[in-house]
Amino acid sequence: MPTIDFVIPLYNEQESLPAFHKLLQEMTLPDAYARRYIYVNDGSADGTAAMLDELARADARVKAIHLSRNFGHQAALCAGLDQATADIVVSMDGDGQHPPSLVQEMLRLHLLGYDIVQAQRLDDLDTRSVFKRVTSRSFYRLVSFVGEVNLAPGTSDFRLLSRQALDALRSLPEYHKFLRGMVVWIGFSHVMLPYKAASRLAGKPKYSLKRMMRLAADGFFSFSLVPLWIGLLLGSAFIALAVLELAYTTYVWLNGHQDQLVPGWTSLVLILTVASAISMILQGMLGIYVGMIFKEVKRRPVYLVKQSGYAAQRSKSGSAH
Numbered sequence: 001m002p003t004i005d006f007v008i009p010l011y012n013e014q015e016s017l018p019a020f021h022k023l024l025q026e027m028t029l030p031d032a033y034a035r036r037y038i039y040v041n042d043g044s045a046d047g048t049a050a051m052l053d054e055l056a057r058a059d060a061r062v063k064a065i066h067l068s069r070n071f072g073h074q075a076a077l078c079a080g081l082d083q084a085t086a087d088i089v090v091s092m093d094g095d096g097q098h099p100p101s102l103v104q105e106m107l108r109l110h111l112l113g114y115d116i117v118q119a120q121r122l123d124d125l126d127t128r129s130v131f132k133r134v135t136s137r138s139f140y141r142l143v144s145f146v147g148e149v150n151l152a153p154g155t156s157d158f159r160l161l162s163r164q165a166l167d168a169l170r171s172l173p174e175y176h177k178f179l180r181g182m183v184v185w186i187g188f189s190h191v192m193l194p195y196k197a198a199s200r201l202a203g204k205p206k207y208s209l210k211r212m213m214r215l216a217a218d219g220f221f222s223f224s225l226v227p228l229w230i231g232l233l234l235g236s237a238f239i240a241l242a243v244l245e246l247a248y249t250t251y252v253w254l255n256g257h258q259d260q261l262v263p264g265w266t267s268l269v270l271i272l273t274v275a276s277a278i279s280m281i282l283q284g285m286l287g288i289y290v291g292m293i294f295k296e297v298k299r300r301p302v303y304l305v306k307q308s309g310y311a312a313q314r315s316k317s318g319s320a321h
Contacts, residue, residue, distance in 0.1 A: 001034050002087040004107075007080035008094040009040045009073055014047040015202035020094050021055060021062075027100040030107065037062045039094070040080040043070030066307040072214075074177040075303040077157060081166060083308070089161045096201035098158040105193060106160040115165040115188035119158035122196050149184040152192055159183065175296050227285040234278045242271075 006024060010017065024037060041049050041064065052064035065079055077091055088110065092098040098119065106117040137153050157179060161169065165188045172182055184190070 001032060003034045003036060003085075004029070004088045004090060005036050005038055005084040005086035007038045007040070007077065007084055007089060007091040009042055009076035009080060010044060010048050010052070010094045011042040011070065011073070011076070012044045012046045012048060013094050014044070014051055016095050016200065017048060017051050017055075019201045020096050023096065023100050028104060030104075033088075033107070035061060036086060038080045038083055039064050040076040041066045042073070042076035043067050063308070065305060068304040068306040071303045073157075074179055077179060078177055079303045079305065082170060084166065087163050089163075089166050090159070091161070092158045096199070097197045098156070099195060099198050102158075102193065102195050103160075109191050109193065110160055110162065113189060114191045115162040116183060116190045117160040118152075118183065118190060118192050119156055120152055120192045120194045121154040121156050121158075122194050149181045151180060151184060154194075155180050158195075162188070164188070175302060176292055177302060227288075230281065230285065234281070238274060238278065 008020075013020075021037070029035060037055075037059075039052050039055070039062065041052055049064075049066055052062075052066070056062045056064045063083065065083060067076060067079060071079075081089065081091065088107070090103055090106065092100070102119060106119075109117045141153070161183075165183075165186065168186045168188065169179070169182060172186075
């Protein structure tokens with residue numbers, strides 16, 4: 001019997017967890033599939049951990065993974081994917097905005113031969129602010145334009161992966177995980193499945209502006225070298241302007257109109273300011289890449305598991321991945 005692992009990262013979701021798990025249990029799947037649930041507690045400070053342990057004790061299909069602290073959504077998702085052993089893996093958020101009813105259509109598309117069924121969130125004017133809609137569209141367009149992958153607007157972490165696609169995804173070793181881009185980069189047969197996000201079951205969104213900016217930075221700098229060329233392009237344009245200025249000055253001198261040349265204090269200050277700005281922009285971008293390289297070469301784990309399995313089963317060695 002083929003198995004499906006549902007991977008759900010959680011952070012302070014005690015209010016929505018009972019209702020969400022009930023939705024998963026009531027979800028209709030073909031009889032040929034056996035299901036399991038892998039919940040990852042990303043260092044929650046509320047009662048999420050205790051609820052997960054209770055679910056694990058009550059249902060043998062539930063596996064609770066507790067990280068040692070809050071490592072972030074992408075790290076928690078990776079922790080769940082690393083523990084998945086099923087033939088098919090479906091990742092989704094535990095707040096109810098990723099409708100479980102869509103899974104049956106994902107399975108149908110998978111049976112047609114697709115290794116990756118990517119859910120694509122359609123903009124909802126009622127549930128998303130103008131700021132989030134504009135920034136989200138701008139980000140995906142920018143990454144698709146300058147990066148190595150083509151990200152469709154509305155791409156989320158709600159997706160189905162075949163075993164082969166998951167193994168390929170897990171083989172990518174980078175520290176800065178941007179799974180939405182990595183899933184596209186591995187290049188397996190892929191299909192988009194549009195959906196309208198449901199309302200949250202309870203609680204408030206956990207993705208603050210800071211977290212959104214960090215995720216966007218990981219996605220942009222992990223899949224594009226264009227920022228490294230910006231300083232070179234600006235420097236080239238500046239050199240071209242300097243050559244034109246030199247040609248003009250030479251022309252004036254050769255024609256005996258030295259009196260037209262005003263001492264260039266203002267232009268000198270402007271040139272120094274622009275040159276300094278270009279240098280600072282380039283150094284800042286280089287600093288970002290060097291910082292990312294620094295984190296990569298340290299080979300620190302993306303996450304640390306404090307406890308995994310049933311409530312009574314503790315990791316003997318504090319498993320790290």
